[in-house]
Amino acid sequence: ITQHIGAYQVNHKDKDITFIDTPGHEAFTAMRARGAQITDVAILVVAADDGVKPQTIEALDHAKAAKVPIIVAVNKVDKPEAKPEKVRQELSQYDLSPEEWGGETIFVDVSAKKNQNIDNLLETILLVAEVQELKAVPKGNAYGTVIESKIDKGRGPVATVLIKHGTLKISDNFVAGMTNGKVRALFDDQGERIKEATPAQPVEILGFNSAPKAGDVFRIVKSEKEAREVSEKRALKQRLIEQKQKAHLTLEDLHKQIADGKIKELNLVVKADVQGSIEALKDSLAKVDQEEVRLKVIHSGVGAVVETDIMLAAASNAIVIGFNVRPDAKSRALAEKENVDVRTYKVIYQIIEDISAARKGMLAPRIEEEIQGEAEVLQTFKAPKVGVIAGSKVNNGLINRNSSIRVIRDGVVIQETNIASLRRFKNDVNEVKEGYECGIGLENFQDIKEGDIFEAYIEVEKPRE
Known part of the structure; x- marks a missing residue:
């Protein structure tokens, strides 16, 4: 699942085309809406083997609201189960009638995997831009x-x-x-x-x-x-707006509703890898039924879960949610001391599922991680057969040969993998304890950089309390 908006340029026939890649997951409504608002042409990508999905219609609605021309790229037409004609039939019900059927929408059948018909798609984009008389104005302040x-x-x-x-x-x-x-x-x-x-x-x-x-x-x-x-x-101006919004619910009214059993609050501290993820998560939380339990994000920010987040959660009786970010060792220790529940996720709908299930008292047994230790990469070098070796120092706990490894860079998880080799000097070892240096090679991951943190953990199934 694509998690962020990305932007990149492609040159075709000496003309630059800028693509803004908006995620397909329905939770990213806010990001996709923003993407549609800053584009000149919308390309609706639909898989020929999957057909029209709810998120396809959602993306289509944003493109229509932005009043931009729409080109439909029917992808994966190389697959045996591909049904491009079915895609045309389904989209015609949403006022996207193909030109070949006498409509006004251009459909282009492509295969991104096999680079099939991509030139035709780029040609179509340039043609639509020409008809729209889109021109760049390089003069003046940006x-x-x-x-x-x-x-x-x-x-x-x-x-x-x-x-x-x-x-x-x-x-x-x-x-x-x-x-x-x-x-x-x-x-x-x-x-x-x-x-x-x-x-x-x-x-x-x-x-x-x-x-x-x-x-x-x-x-x-x-x-x-x-x-x-x-x-x-x-x-x-923004602070004044926020103060006004807070004034809608008085403390007296809040106390009465809680006392009457009409309202309960679940406070959340939300940290994520990028701002777009925070907005997407807030948008998803707003859609959760809040009649019995009110979900309240008391703080959100970009970056790793730090000690100030834990202290805020402890003072506010809040749960900390980390999306694609992790707490460091000090924050984890503080969370244990203060009995703060810190939960980390890689996919937004799992957060929503957990909260929804918790409200109904139907949480399934969960897989908990036991952190065994952390090592910091001091330098990297290459070794035959293994590839990149991370010369590392174990800062706390221990690193076990059989541990799963999470690679963390600037507080953001960039890879989860296993250990391919663990050595002290030239000897293979099963574990390295705190304070010692070692060489660590990872399975299927070579992009190791100085300063990366290797978090070693094992997974244990625990019943819900």
Whole structure:
């Protein structure tokens, strides 16, 4: 399941086409809606073997609401069970009638896996753009939309912005939502450093004072002073709005409803790998029936679960939810001390399923992880047969040869795998204890970097209490 919006460019016949890849999972309504609002043409990708699904219709509704031309790409037509004609039949019921049937919608049969008919799809996009008379305006101050943001260890707040108009340059002062800054560096969709970004170009920007929100409008201002003033005014306005919203339910009223058994609250502290994931999770939580139990996100943020999150949860009697992020060793120890329930997930619907089941008292036995230890990668080198070896130091607990391994980078889980080799000096060993150094090779994972954390764990089935 694709988890984030990504943006990248493809050159076809000396013309650049920028793609914004919106996730297909229904939980990512907010992200997909934002994607449709910043595009000129929508490509609805439907699998020829699966046909039209609920998320297909949801994506179609967003494209229609954005009032952009729609091209249907029927994928996986190389499969024996593919039924592209059935896809056309199903979509015609939603006012997407194929041109070959006398309608106005262009359908292109493709196979991404076999690179079949992709050139035809790109040609179709350029044709639709030409009919729409879409033109880039590189002159003037740049403005665009924040597609994604994150906190990068060593680089600080980083955001991907799609430039809509004008040209963005190094040292430009800018405002994005309630954040501001000055462009320190620009990187294109291939990660290459560039000096300027032009219309329809996705660009990664360094220089934010804090991480903006996905969907924020990004624009250039004259000076650092103006950038600060605009973002401060916006922040003040947002605080006033939040205070008004809190005033809707008084403490007296809340106490009465709890006393009468009409309302109970489940407080949540939510941490995730990127801002888009937080919005998607909040959107999914809002759809849960809250008549008996009110779900309240008291804090959300990007990055690993840290000690301040645990203290807030302890003070508020809240559960901590981590999506694609983990608590570090200190946070885990504090959570145990304060009896704070910290739950980590990789897929949003599992969070919703757990909460829904807990409300009904029907939680199934769960697989719990027992963390055995952590090792930090100090350096990497290559070895014959095994590949990349991580020269590591065990900072706590122990690393066992049979443990499962979670690779954590900047608080975000990037891989789960097993140990291929574990050595001290030149000897194979079964385990390495805290304080000792060792060489660790992983199965099917070579992209190991200095500073990565290897979290060793085993899974144990435990009954619900």
